[in-house]
Amino acid sequence: MKTGKTIGALLIAGAIGVLVPYTILTIIFDYPDILRQEAGTILTRFHAGGNALIWTWWAFAFLGLPLLPAFVLLGQELEHKLTFIRWTTAIGIFGLLAQMVGLLRWTFVVPVLANNFVTGNELIKEASKVSFQAIHQYGGVVLGEHLGQIFTIIWTVMMTIAFSRLLLFPRWISWLGYTSSFIYIIAQSELFASIMPNVPTLDSAGFIGSTLWIIWLIVIGIKIRRISFVEAQVEKQPL
Numbered sequence: 001m002k003t004g005k006t007i008g009a010l011l012i013a014g015a016i017g018v019l020v021p022y023t024i025l026t027i028i029f030d031y032p033d034i035l036r037q038e039a040g041t042i043l044t045r046f047h048a049g050g051n052a053l054i055w056t057w058w059a060f061a062f063l064g065l066p067l068l069p070a071f072v073l074l075g076q077e078l079e080h081k082l083t084f085i086r087w088t089t090a091i092g093i094f095g096l097l098a099q100m101v102g103l104l105r106w107t108f109v110v111p112v113l114a115n116n117f118v119t120g121n122e123l124i125k126e127a128s129k130v131s132f133q134a135i136h137q138y139g140g141v142v143l144g145e146h147l148g149q150i151f152t153i154i155w156t157v158m159m160t161i162a163f164s165r166l167l168l169f170p171r172w173i174s175w176l177g178y179t180s181s182f183i184y185i186i187a188q189s190e191l192f193a194s195i196m197p198n199v200p201t202l203d204s205a206g207f208i209g210s211t212l213w214i215i216w217l218i219v220i221g222i223k224i225r226r227i228s229f230v231e232a233q234v235e236k237q238p239l
Helices: 002-028 039-062 067-078 085-103 110-119 122-166 171-186 189-193 205-224
Strands: none
Touching (some): 002 067, 002 205, 085 122
16 A cells, blocks of 8 residues: 555656646746747747746656656556556656656757847847757657657556556546547647648647646546555456
8 A cells, every 4th residue: 555655646746747837838938839830939939938937847847757756666566467567667658758858958958049049140040940940840849749748648558458457446547548648649640740731630639638648647646545456456358
C-alpha cells in the first residue's frame, strides 16, 4: 500500500504540475493558438511577455518531473505480472523526456531569437524568423509534439490494457484512457498540416486530448493509492 500511495501522489503532482503552467500559458500567451500565427508575431508576443513568460515555460517543462519516478515505480510493480510492461515503461519515459527537451527551447532558444527580432535590423529580423521556424519544426513539432506525444500515447494505451487485464480499476477509467489517447492521436494531424497544408485537422483535438489525459492521470493517481499490487491477478485473456 505504501508504494501505491507514493505512485499515486507522484502521478497527481506531475499531472497538476503540467496543468498549472499550461493553463497560465493559455491566459498570458494565447497558447497553443499562438503557434498558428506568423513567426514574427510569435516572436514579438514572446518578447513582450518578458521574464515571467520564460519562467512559465521553464515550469511547464520541469513541473511534470514527478511523472518520471511514477512511471518507473509503476512499471516495477507490474513488470512481473505482464511481460510488456518493461518496454512500455521505457517508452513512457522516453516520451516524457522528449516533450521536456522540446519545451525547453522556449526557455533557452526562443528568448534569444525574440530579442534579435525585436531589436535587430531587417536582415536580422528575417534570419530570426527563419531560425525560429527551423527550431520550432524540429524541437517542437518533431521532438516534443510528434515523438514525445506518440510515445506517451503508446504508454497510455499499453498501461490501460494492463490495468484492464489486472482488473485494477473500474471499466470507465479504461475508456477514459482509450478516449484521451484516440483524441490525442487525432491532434497529430496538425503536425502534418504544418508541412502538407491540405491535411484535414481538428483544432481542438490537442487541447481536448491533453486535458482528458491529465484527468486520467489524476484519476489513476487517486485510485492507485487504495489498491494492493500484490493481490492483483492477471485476467486470462490474449493481449
